[in-house]
Amino acid sequence: MIDLYYAPTPNGWKAAIMLEETGLAYRPILMRLSEGDQFTREFLKISPNAKMPAIVDHAPADDWGDTPVSIFESGAILLYLADKTRQFAPPENHRRRRKELLEWLFWQVGNQGPMGGQLSHFRNYAPRDQRDYGFKRYLGEYDRNLGVLEARLETRDYILDDYSIADMLAFPWAFIAKPLGASLDNFPRVADWRARIKERPAVQRAIDLHKSKQNSGRHRVDNNTILFNQSAASFKPKSAD
Numbered sequence: 001m002i003d004l005y006y007a008p009t010p011n012g013w014k015a016a017i018m019l020e021e022t023g024l025a026y027r028p029i030l031m032r033l034s035e036g037d038q039f040t041r042e043f044l045k046i047s048p049n050a051k052m053p054a055i056v057d058h059a060p061a062d063d064w065g066d067t068p069v070s071i072f073e074s075g076a077i078l079l080y081l082a083d084k085t086r087q088f089a090p091p092e093n094h095r096r097r098r099k100e101l102l103e104w105l106f107w108q109v110g111n112q113g114p115m116g117g118q119l120s121h122f123r124n125y126a127p128r129d130q131r132d133y134g135f136k137r138y139l140g141e142y143d144r145n146l147g148v149l150e151a152r153l154e155t156r157d158y159i160l161d162d163y164s165i166a167d168m169l170a171f172p173w174a175f176i177a178k179p180l181g182a183s184l185d186n187f188p189r190v191a192d193w194r195a196r197i198k199e200r201p202a203v204q205r206a207i208d209l210h211k212s213k214q215n216s217g218r219h220r221v222d223n224n225t226i227l228f229n230q231s232a233a234s235f236k237p238k239s240a241d
Contacts, residue, residue: 002026003056005043007033008207008214010116010172014074015053016206017168022085026055030210039234047072050234057084075109078165088164097160104159104166107148108173115141116173116180123181139182146187149174153189157196171197175207 004019006012006028019026031037031052038050047054047070054072057064061084071077082089090097119142122134149170152159159166174194177184184191197203 001058003058004028005031005046005052005054005056006209007031007052008210010176011051011074011113012053013172013175013206013209014169015055015077016209017171017203018078018081018088018165020202020206021168021200022081022087024081024085028209030213046070049073053077055080060084073109074113075105075169078168079105082165088168090160090164101160101164101166104152105169108166108169112142112145112149112170112173115145116176119180119182120176124179135181139180142177142180142182146174146177146182146184146190149193150187150189153193158193163197167193167197171203 002019002024004015004026006016007030016028031043033052037043038047038052043054044050046056049072051072053074054070055077057069057071057080060069069080071080079089083092090101092098115138119135119138122131122138126134149159158164159170171194174184174190175198177194184194
């Protein structure tokens, strides 16, 4: 059994999609981010960055030893699960294909994801009188990353030809383009890729997981100091309920 520490956000969807696609047994643990669940002592032992998703695998492969394995950061989680199940990633001995996978995983976690996250902040959560510059800045970066993905998909249906964890990582931030104030009109290949992935039953199940608990703009900079404006002081751990 795998424990999935989760909230219904693009980053949370990444891990849920992979777990649904592989068919691994898992237990979703809803993180109440607006209430500070990410800062409990117990969760910080699993995810020292105080971010979800994170997982704990209670039945790891034999070469991991007898104790549970915890993993934080979405890219690391999906790569671990791909190696565990031997699904959705080239094997390690396929050097060139594995290198290509790692490039696109790092592109997503270092570029597309963070730029989409900042765009979401200024579009949906920042004070209205402070949105203009930040929104324009990150809309441009989000658009630039759509261009990178559009070029990659010129001769293939998926990022690595076959559907893989590279697609699972990148899909959620393309899926919510419209709520971010962006458009896929100039990126027809991305739009088609997005549609193909959206139709997968496992993806639909992951996106629907705890859907009613989505933030949807309820918690913003001006009304929630736990979720926003964090600093090093935020990491003073509290006890779980």
